[in-house]
């Protein structure tokens with residue numbers, strides 16, 4: 001059974017990916033310093049999979065702690081690297097913390113990949129590397145433009161660091177460019193747990209609907225789009241999770257076309273903020289209390305994916321549409337409310 005190290009395994013996408021990896025026969029260990037997550041999710045993973053997951057509460061900026069993972073687990077064959085700060089708006093306010101955290105942790109991991117001959121490395125990248133694209137949908141060959149935020153810059157730099165690393169070292173890597181991951185596991189045992197006030201649209205919608213937030217804002221209705229609000233490519237977290245399993249299997253089966261292949265992980269559908277709100281209201285029966293506010297700094301006007309490469313090369317099949325994304329997100333919010 002191949003052992004995979006998942007960094008950020010207590011996070012939203014990390015936890016859902018661990019479930020998918022286990023269901024597909026991988027052995028998994030997690031490292032997460034819980035700076036933006038809690039270990040509560042580990043019991044949920046065990047409830048779904050029947051497997052107990054060890055999480056090492058280490059800071060990947062500490063090389064000695066990072067290296068100890070590989071000394072104690074010489075049989076790690078792959079790493080999926082999620083652990084990073086990821087709030088676009090927060091990164092504008094704290095650029096230095098973002099560069100230090102996201103890049104130092106990556107470089108420490110790559111030092112260990114080299115020192116301990118880890119063959120496979122899958123990187124959690126982002127559609128933010130495209131900046132404000134001139135043409136949509138974007139393909140993996142769409143030229144990247146200056147990132148709109150320090151967060152996006154750390155993903156652009158991370159991709160370059162990994163590409164140059166694989167050029168000289170033995171390891172093979174895959175860069176997975178997520179669009180907007182949303183929703184929760186269909187069992188409603190695990191889901192998105194934003195610590196503090198949520199920043200992303202879907203948790204803001206569900207928390208407004210359940211009454212945790214008195215109202216929500218739509219950041220701008222004067223964009224040059226079909227209804228004036230921004231367009232994004234929402235993709236279910238379980239579809240994103242399964243793409244990671246497929247990416248590892250792609251590497252293990254030597255299907256890669258280069259030392260560092262890139263894939264867009266998006267649904268291929270652009271949805272406006274108002275359309276997302278309308279879809280949520282339709283499945284929940286809840287009228288959302290929102291007001292239109294000024295545009296949010298750093299927001300891209302419109303972006304969605306051409307995902308044909310991931311579908312063709314990884315065999316990726318998307319299972320959830322925007323209605324199901326909203327339904328699982330709402331079911332999760334309702335479950336959280338029951339626990340209170």
Ligand code: WQD
Nearest residue numbers: 086088126178179180199200201204217218219230296299
């Ligand atoms: C989506 C749309 C907002 C909140 C995210 C992640 C980033 C990356 C890409 C993975 C925008 C609008 C939001 C609100 C609103 N993912 N909005 N009111 O900015 O696309 O970035 O996906 O790496 O990590 O942050 O996502 O959900 O914040 O915004 O109107 O209260 O919803 O303006 O148009 P974004 P988001």
